[in-house]
Amino acid sequence: MKPEIRRSVSAGLALVACAAAILAPPRVGRWLLLLAGALLQIETTARRFSASGRVVGLGLLALLLACGWTLYYQPGAPVDLFEDGQALGPASEYLQGARPYLDTYPVHGWGADGGFDALAFRTVGPSLQTHRLRRAAVTALALTALALCAYSLFESIRWAAVALTASLCFCPFVSERQALALGALALLLRAARREAPVLWLWAGVVSGAALFFSLDFGLIALAAGLSAGLALWLLAKRDEGRPALCGALWLSGGAALGALPFLAILARERALGAFFRVSFREIPVLVSETWGLPAGSAALAVRETPLWKFPLVLATGEGVPALFPLLTLAAAVTILLFRAASGPLTSTDRAAAVAVAFSGVALRGMLGRADAGHYSLYGIFVGLPAAWLLYRARRAPLVAAVLLLGLSAPLHPRATLLLEWQAIQASRPARDASLEEGSRVPRGGGARLPRAQAEELHALRRYFDEQLSPRETFFDFGNEPGLYFFLERRCPVRYAAVPLYEPPDRQHEVVAALERNRTPLAILSSGTWLDAFDGVSNRRRAPLVAAYLDVHYTPVAVVAGRTIGRRNPGG
């Protein structure tokens, strides 16, 4: 075996051993870490360390997958009855024969809002544990896909590490909803680098499928891929002597292929029209109006801030948190324009064009609901153009130093890496402790919940089982769709939360459903912050429904903080 190959294999094995050490019980893990250390020690002390190639890459990916798994698999963590409930509630509905988009309203996407969980429930059984295993696996894959994106941009492990760090600075903990979009981005970056039609096609397939998993991320992948593909095609056509590959066409074909199975299922369920109406007409308008948060005014920030204070505003995000990513992207677009004007783009520049397009389109999500969570969720892509700016400045030390300083101030790379390291270290003890101290809940499977939350769910379950026959259900006006899952009742309306039925016609639809079903009980308020998203109460958001509940339901009990109303006799 050639020394280079042998070293690559050893390094890859060492990384896989590290990955296994993270997952294995501490006693075994220590031996595995020792083995990994020994392997790495042997190789690094070799005269010339030249470990590279696919083996090392695969070893690194295994390591990241293990890190992702240990971070995101927490079977004893508390359940968020709103966030997790948006997947658990509809998944439970699908098990009972609900049709997507007709009987449910998947605002994040069919797969993310219960579709994928329903599939897992059918395979493994409906439980919180199944949901957590499924989510941890997809989120760990998202982290791995992010690393693949970072590598695909530069095809250099060193620069991939820079890009991955920059991306994690924007979003220290990835979300499962990003998984397919990150996969599509990795393929797009590679396609742009290598100008390979088959890669454009595969990127399209993944983007098309992403539409049905996470609608917004699927749209980001498609819009960014098409615009970048078109721009690169025009540039390639301009530069003489180079074949012009229209990536956008291949991407479109791939997207059609990727979407086809899902469209066929929807057509079988007679939900095709509802899918297009809900996904492309209703949700974009509704989400912006009812879920939007002010993003601040860039004009005001730039005009009113004293120039000396401007770097501080950029670093802290005071007033306009999105200003820093916007300026980073503006700089990247300008440099790309300059490079395109000076001749054919290099392969890294072509990939950077894709990364910039992706980040630019994703800004819509960041600016839409402008809070810290969505800044991370959609800002993750900006890390790649930020790393590319550093890459471009690498031959001008002064510019690179200034840029590094400018990027480090708002991104805090050292603090982010420390946070990741501490989170990975703490995840296993936290998991063990939460499992030991937690309590079982109905439909929990092997998962546990903190004792207080488990007691709440038990109390609610007891009350509803006493008051309702197995075929009856209740209506939740407290934005906790997860309760339908834990109490094993069907949701009488297709909306998971109040902001989704704010338009008067939808409030009428909810009232009509309540009138038709005559649900004996209703949760009038949850007694938590969920009663007033963004400081606007459910009663103000849906006054017609609130008025109907006032007239037809009388508060009869407060169980686990929830105010429960009983339908008036003859009402």
Add this chain to the structure above:
Amino acid sequence: MAAGLRAVGGTIGGALGAVPLLSVARETAGHIWTPPGLPGALAEARDLKAATYLEAFVLLFLIPASAFFFGVILPGWLARRDGRGPLVRSAPGLAFGISFWLWRSGLPSGASLALASLAALTLAAAGSRLSLYALPPMESREALAGLLVRAAAWTIACRCAGAPRALWLLFLACGAAAAQARLRSRIESWRPIA
């Protein structure tokens, strides 16, 4: 690399000069769209999401486009028109950059952009005919000195009148002086030496 360095002034000026478009975007959105009618944080704050998206459009497309125009396209055109001096090629971009300063000084965004565009246009028109860094022949130097003295006098006079109005008058003076110089047709003889 040298060409790149020469373009820096124009690029920075072009980028900064387009920043007042942020205000234009916000005002335009205010004229076209209305705040959301459904209850939510946006309606509470009377915030216009369209204005935010338009601002993002300005930052992502118009500012880089302006930087590219003043950093690459215009300098290239001026170079083809025999404007060999680097300042001639950067001058329109730098002049356009003044709109940022005007805007921050309190001038409305439209006015600051119009003034800076006028200044950039004037300098580009003049620059296409002469090189400010090149020494003109003796008889033309006298005319150039006259122009500069007049511009300086205008500047001092305008400074006394207050900042925004002063710049208004300065640009007016520059434009008039350049037009006058052109009318005298001596400008044709200001060819760069070397």
